[in-house]
Amino acid sequence: MQFQISTELIEKIQFLIEERNDEELLLHLEEVHHADIAEIITELSLDDATYLVRLLDSGKTSEAIMELEEGVRERILETLSAKEIADELVEMDTDDAADIMNELSPELQKQVISEIKDEQHAEDIVELLRYPEDSAGGLMAKELVKVNENWSVTGCMTEMRAQAENVTRVHSIYVVDDKNRLKGRLSLKDLLTAASNENIRDVYIPNVDYVTVHTEGEEVARIMQKYDLEAIPVIDEMRRLVGRITIDDIVDFIKEEAERDYQMAAGISEGVEADDNIFKQTRARLPWLLIGMFGGLGAAGIISGFQGSMAVFPKLLLFVPLIQATAGNVGVQSSAIVVQGLANGSLKGNIIAKRLFKEISLALVNGISIAIIVFIISSVWFETSYTESLSVGVALISVILLAAMIGTVIPIILDKNNIDPAVATGPFITTSNDVFGILTYFLIAKAILGF
Structure with missing residues (x-):
């Protein structure tokens, strides 16, 4: 039967900790897997979690510590002495120990290393710390x-x-x-x-x-x-x-990497956890929000430039959200496929040109399909004139083609310049397509309607 974390279990452990009933507490957790120990630690207060880590055998808690979310782990490590951290590291493989060390300050790292009695283990950890965390040297373990x-x-x-x-x-x-x-x-x-x-x-x-x-x-x-x-x-x-x-x-x-890219695509510029403080989360989110703000102001500026024409063709404004949403969605879809291909190595050489051709072909098919539907709905429901509906339809096709090209080309350019292409998705692509989409929409409307 699979072990289950329940409210009753957590309350029982909290009670045993409060009573300092170490014997029964150890007996209660003797057969519990280290992953479940980590889940229990997460549910406890910081003081109770630290007490449990100090009480249990390092052979079990060392593995449990590695299972914890980074934010929880950092808070627990802050409460432990250099010797207590060293005792945990001795039980870990060198790669895991190096990961823990990377979360400590340089001064604390020196203190912890000095407390490790196994000189070979300490030397191996120090060697791994020399390599970037995202390199093979930073990922490897010395045990083999x-x-x-x-x-x-x-x-x-x-x-x-x-x-x-x-x-x-x-x-x-x-x-x-x-x-x-x-x-x-x-x-x-x-x-x-x-x-x-x-x-x-x-x-x-x-x-x-x-x-x-x-x-x-x-x-x-x-x-x-x-x-x-x-x-x-x-x-x-x-x-x-x-x-x-x-x-x-x-x-x-x-x-x-997937979590980092997901956050990047959502417009979060650095790795954050849900329980990080407001300052850190603001610092991670605000830059992209500002980009979106300036993009919105740019779109507003374009619309204001055609303000006089809108008085003659007011129904064109009804389709501005449609143009922006469609451009953003197409751009994100195209960039997501390209970023995925670049990440798994399936996009190389002439395949990039083929990918661009395929995205443009897809955009053309999707654009024509959407334009026909919008043409019919705008004519019947919104009672727009033939030329106005035609303007919206042609603009949609053009905007979708443009968004597909931007969504395909930008990640490739970033990748060629050794910049993570994940930054191209989300707010970056959406904002750029919003601006270009609105500009394209009104230029096509101007050409067809003659204002």
């Missing part, structure tokens, strides 16, 4: 199983047992030479069926996919997805094996 090509099968088995004690999951066995340079990988089946006096060089598989410490996270994700890998080795500039990235690490990275 590797064997030397010159070892015998018997000696290899002994060494693997010793190394596996520090590795949570053994996804792959890597083969290196005497200088720790990656040579290939070792199949467990081949190892078990090989003669005990054979050398590893006679049974290992030389073909192995790998990335370098400087490979971007998006590229790592693409390679692992393309070749269906559960783990991938990471090498340095001298081809020395320095770590590995596992599927759970890359899934977390993809999730964070």
Whole structure:
């Protein structure tokens, strides 16, 4: 039966904490999974959550801490001493420990590192901190199983047992030479069926996919997805094996990137959480709102320039919201497809030209379809004249074509200039299409109606 977090359970834990009944509290949570511990911690007050983290064994709380939302985790870490944080890091894989360290101030990082008794673990964490968080070096863990090509099968088995004690999951066995340079990988089946006096060089598989410490996270994700890998080795500039990235690490990275791109597309310029303070949320949202404001003022300025003509053809104003909404929607749709294609690597070379042609073709079909419907409705329902309805229909087709081109081209241009194309979606595309859409609408109306 799946464990369920209930109000009664939280109240029970709160009561036990208040009574300082540690024995019953430990008994109550003994068999609870670390992910459920994290959910319980989230439901508690900061004082109660900190008490629980200090009470439980670091082997369980270290994993629970990694499951917490970043904002909750940061608040709990602020209440712990450098030694208490170090105790948690010792129980974590090096990649998780480095992630925690990145959330601490430089001064606290030094204090925590000095409290870690395992010097090798501390050195590995410090090494990972040198790399950008979104690079292979920043994503990798130092824990892995590797064997030397010159070892015998018997000696290899002994060494693997010793190394596996520090590795949570053994996804792959890597083969290196005497200088720790990656040579290939070792199949467990081949190892078990090989003669005990054979050398590893006679049974290992030389073909192995790998990335370098400087490979971007998006590229790592693409390679692992393309070749269906559960783990991938990471090498340095001298081809020395320095770590590995596992599927759970890359899934977390993809999730964070998706959340960031989603916020960017919605007009939020930096990563924020729902419980962040008002100042941080305002700083993240206000820039895009200001862009939208200036876009709206630009559209208002265009309309004011045709104010005299509106007195003669007042019904044209009825369709301004339609023009703006349609332009914005088409632009966002086109840019979303292009951004997705750029992210997963499916848009390359001549495919970009094909994508633009396809978007224009789609825009033309959609524009004609919408224009016919609007032409009929405007004539019957709004009782507009033939020429006015024609102006709206032709403008819709033109605006949809323009919006599709903007939505397709802008993300590609940004990507070519090493700017995240996600910034092109949402308010940016919507605002630009609003302005150009209104201008196109009135210019076409002027040409057809002759005002």
